[in-house]
Amino acid sequence: MNSQPPKFFLRFFRWFCHPRLVKPIEGDLLELYDERVLELGKRKADLKFIKDVLLLFRKDIIKPSDGTHRINTYGMFKNHLKISFRNLIKQKGFTAINVFGLTMSMAITMLIILFIFDQDRQDEHNPNAAKIYRVLTVINDVDEDKIRSYGTSPFEINQLVPFNVESVSASAQLVKTSGLLTIDENEFQFSGLFASPNFLNFFHFDLEQGNKMSALDGENSLIISKEMSIKMFGENDPLGEIITIERLGDFIVSGVIDKRKYKTHLTYDLVIPISAFSNNAENEYLVSDWEEGAKVFYNYFHLKGESDQMLKSYLSSLDIKIPDAKKGLYRFETQRLDQINLGSLIRNEIGTTTPNFVAYFFGVLGLVLILSASFNYMNMAIARGLKRAREVGVRKVLGANRKQVIAQFLVEAQLVIFISLLCAFFLLQVLVPIFNGLKILRDIDGAITMNFNSDFYVYISFIAFAIIIGIVSGVYPALYLSSFRSLSVLKGSNGSGRSPSFLLRKVLVFFQYAFSVIFIITTIILYQQAKVFDTTDYGFEHSNIINVPKKKSIPYETFRNELLKKPQVAGVSAVSNLPVLSFFEDVEITNRSSERENIKASIFSIDAYVIENLGIEMIAGKNFSSRPQYEVDHIIINEKAMDAMGYQNPMDVLNKTVEIQSIDKNTREANTEKKKVIGVVRDFNYQFVFIESGALIMQYDPESLTTINIKIAGISPKQGAEIVESVWNEFDNNHTMDYETYQYGMEDINAEFSELVNIVGIVGFIAILIACLGQFSMVVHHVELKTKEIGIRKVLGSGLSSLMVGLSKGFIWVILVAIILATPLAVLINIAWTSRVYNAPEISVYNISLGIGIILILAVGTIYIFVSKAVRANPVDSLKYE
Amino acid sequence: MKKFQLGEFEEIVMLTVAILYDDAYGVSIKKEIENRLGRNVSVGALQSALRRLEDKDYLASHDKDATQERAGRPKRYYKITSLGKQAMQYTKETRNSLWDAIPSVSLDVKFAKLFNA
Numbered sequence: 001m002n003s004q005p006p007k008f009f010l011r012f013f014r015w016f017c018h019p020r021l022v023k024p025i026e027g028d029l030l031e032l033y034d035e036r037v038l039e040l041g042k043r044k045a046d047l048k049f050i051k052d053v054l055l056l057f058r059k060d061i062i063k064p065s066d067g068t069h070r071i072n073t074y075g076m077f078k079n080h081l082k083i084s085f086r087n088l089i090k091q092k093g094f095t096a097i098n099v100f101g102l103t104m105s106m107a108i109t110m111l112i113i114l115f116i117f118d119q120d121r122q123d124e125h126n127p128n129a130a131k132i133y134r135v136l137t138v139i140n141d142v143d144e145d146k147i148r149s150y151g152t153s154p155f156e157i158n159q160l161v162p163f164n165v166e167s168v169s170a171s172a173q174l175v176k177t178s179g180l181l182t183i184d185e186n187e188f189q190f191s192g193l194f195a196s197p198n199f200l201n202f203f204h205f206d207l208e209q210g211n212k213m214s215a216l217d218g219e220n221s222l223i224i225s226k227e228m229s230i231k232m233f234g235e236n237d238p239l240g241e242i243i244t245i246e247r248l249g250d251f252i253v254s255g256v257i258d259k260r261k262y263k264t265h266l267t268y269d270l271v272i273p274i275s276a277f278s279n280n281a282e283n284e285y286l287v288s289d290w291e292e293g294a295k296v297f298y299n300y301f302h303l304k305g306e307s308d309q310m311l312k313s314y315l316s317s318l319d320i321k322i323p324d325a326k327k328g329l330y331r332f333e334t335q336r337l338d339q340i341n342l343g344s345l346i347r348n349e350i351g352t353t354t355p356n357f358v359a360y361f362f363g364v365l366g367l368v369l370i371l372s373a374s375f376n377y378m379n380m381a382i383a384r385g386l387k388r389a390r391e392v393g394v395r396k397v398l399g400a401n402r403k404q405v406i407a408q409f410l411v412e413a414q415l416v417i418f419i420s421l422l423c424a425f426f427l428l429q430v431l432v433p434i435f436n437g438l439k440i441l442r443d444i445d446g447a448i449t450m451n452f453n454s455d456f457y458v459y460i461s462f463i464a465f466a467i468i469i470g471i472v473s474g475v476y477p478a479l480y481l482s483s484f485r486s487l488s489v490l491k492g493s494n495g496s497g498r499s500p501s502f503l504l505r506k507v508l509v510f511f512q513y514a515f516s517v518i519f520i521i522t523t524i525i526l527y528q529q530a531k532v533f534d535t536t537d538y539g540f541e542h543s544n545i546i547n548v549p550k551k552k553s554i555p556y557e558t559f560r561n562e563l564l565k566k567p568q569v570a571g572v573s574a575v576s577n578l579p580v581l582s583f584f585e586d587v588e589i590t591n592r593s594s595e596r597e598n599i600k601a602s603i604f605s606i607d608a609y610v611i612e613n614l615g616i617e618m619i620a621g622k623n624f625s626s627r628p629q630y631e632v633d634h635i636i637i638n639e640k641a642m643d644a645m646g647y648q649n650p651m652d653v654l655n656k657t658v659e660i661q662s663i664d665k666n667t668r669e670a671n672t673e674k675k676k677v678i679g680v681v682r683d684f685n686y687q688f689v690f691i692e693s694g695a696l697i698m699q700y701d702p703e704s705l706t707t708i709n710i711k712i713a714g715i716s717p718k719q720g721a722e723i724v725e726s727v728w729n730e731f732d733n734n735h736t737m738d739y740e741t742y743q744y745g746m747e748d749i750n751a752e753f754s755e756l757v758n759i760v761g762i763v764g765f766i767a768i769l770i771a772c773l774g775q776f777s778m779v780v781h782h783v784e785l786k787t788k789e790i791g792i793r794k795v796l797g798s799g800l801s802s803l804m805v806g807l808s809k810g811f812i813w814v815i816l817v818a819i820i821l822a823t824p825l826a827v828l829i830n831i832a833w834t835s836r837v838y839n840a841p842e843i844s845v846y847n848i849s850l851g852i853g854i855i856l857i858l859a860v861g862t863i864y865i866f867v868s869k870a871v872r873a874n875p876v877d878s879l880k881y882e
Numbered sequence: 883m884k885k886f887q888l889g890e891f892e893e894i895v896m897l898t899v900a901i902l903y904d905d906a907y908g909v910s911i912k913k914e915i916e917n918r919l920g921r922n923v924s925v926g927a928l929q930s931a932l933r934r935l936e937d938k939d940y941l942a943s944h945d946k947d948a949t950q951e952r953a954g955r956p957k958r959y960y961k962i963t964s965l966g967k968q969a970m971q972y973t974k975e976t977r978n979s980l981w982d983a984i985p986s987v988s989l990d991v992k993f994a995k996l997f998n999a
Contacts, residue, residue: 031951
């Protein structure tokens, strides 16, 4: 009796043993132990006890892993699932409608979540992303009364901060650039970065080729992207090759970087040591002047800790550096590296980012769809619930408490949601490639990369998202249905203790229709805009033109003459900028004789053949002659420029002198030239339709021509390109010819807009579809409730039409209220975007009533079909119902 | 057809429970088997067999006697149910019928030796 068995093993036994068995077996063990102590002594008894305990550790004795007390809930849960499944299968139509609506809206919302998560991943490859800050300049523009944030800050910040702020451990400076580079007389366009030598380490990029530590050390070394390398050198090894950059000189390729490996806010084809920029005498004023420099340099600092407090307080003390006249208008702020993308809109951004409002827009779009679908679930669950009143009653009589009934309905909602989640997930696999193929994403590096391993948390968030939707859509039906009183249900009455909140369900339907109205009106107006694009006459010939870049290896005049010998070539000309397809430079013009000053105008250069070749109509004066030396001081203007200069009659403006002030792109110095107007052309659209084509000046400058336009006749563009290429090869056999048909280029721009129309259209269609399905469920429910009433009314002699009106009045009313309230909102939303677009379609009564008409026809149609069915039913059957 | 399933050890336990009649609980069953068959029985093996037999409804159990010597732990007594009795009967009969079916010659050791040679 005095000796105790080993405590640890006794406790272990108590822990693992099934609670039902623990007492008798422990009794047996203790009895045996006591006997053994007497017989064999304590030590041996202990050992035997331990052996017994260990041998008891087996399947039949161990308690179930989830604990005995949970066994009952598990059984309940299994039962809930089983009943839910049976109910879903019994009500195939409702289930299909719900799963369809939820699948559609969830797939689209998941796509949006994926997109946002993916964008949020920018610069996450950098382990220091949370410690790197960029300095922003916030400028209060008094003239326009706007406060704007710029991603740039003055040059000196990069020198001052590391000295004065203790918590800074490293810094990097970048400058954006673009231009032309030459390799063996081959010209390439590039966009690049000037960067501090520690660029690769600072932003955590690895090189494919070259030495990461020293790639930017040499003053004349540079790093190129892999894409650029393939473009310039093909499969050849680019290391050590020499590249000549316009205005900067020769550089040696010292590294190749594979940009596709990183998602980053920086975009570049090449990286050049920043010394090439700051040591250039031409840029001296940018380096020294805080005001000018504030829009040029990107300054990044790596801090020792995650707090930027010290940096912030130092930046606020830099006020003294700003010239007195601008004091108080300049402010410096910080922005963390991983918060650059999906942050607020920053001007002068170094690369392409998605601002946060785009994410919000998409988020709202998804939310609207998902809400609409879960409203449907709520409506239908309540509608179905009346049929299930008896089930609830029986459950309650058999001892279920309200909590358990609520659990039953919540499980049912969750089941529908998870089936939809599964379907949506498969749909997503189809949607992602389509989404990635969108042209509008091309420019923002928006393609989603799906990776099942690293996106683990994305999928977890999908599931969390599904659970939330399940609770949102299931909780009200569960509360309502569980409130049925078993006594009245079983007596045979309708069973609802309270009336099913009809108002709430009307509000749900109201929202669905309000969303639909907004979507459909927006879609109609967007569609009209797309039609404007398709039908606009640009005022110049572009259907039979092939555009070929003008290269130094091809002598233009001889090339032109050779081409014109071919019978299929109708004309050849050259321009500096392609109307519609490229950006035009802006200048200001002043005409002293009419005292009009600083008129904003676009300018580009042409040769003597452009006006005829592109079919631009001359309304006064003469074209350039083919002898450049006489034409240097001459310009041709369009009608808008003539108007702006204050002339009505084209003849009056001829031979007038204009001063053209332009700002040199590279030196930023203003210079003024005097030119004489020799001709006026009819206005044509040189901008894409939704931007206004204003005053235009065409000058004669053979040096700046970049693109050759070849007009073909009677053959397809492809055949034309082959003919041009055969001539090209006579001049330059080393390089293949790049070409694009003018028509293709124009359609490509149009395609981006059509995509937007299609996206809004499809989302709108789904929203309307879901709303109609919701309407359908409401009607079915309502008619079911009134079956007997209809029968009695019919027996008493009520006519079909009065019955129909009586039944559908309530629904029509909700739809009308939705239309009346949502239409002004739709108009406001559409005014918001059309007012920023030139050539936008009118928000006419016709457009709005077309949208409302479609909604009305769909909604009233749905109501009519089901109400008329119920009304036509034989009253005898209706009266026997229930 | 396998109507009743009873393993070898399970059968021994059943028989012992039957022998002990009113006094069949963990320790007594264990001691009885050890004494009669001279083989060691661990508490684990015994309890596991009792569990299985209870699940098959061959045994019924009830707790009584919270005695001082067992530190207040009750003894769990086992009794054979009528289903358990049928199972034992069945097992015995199948054994017997098999025994009966053996031709007398096959167990004659002399003949067996002759065949092997």
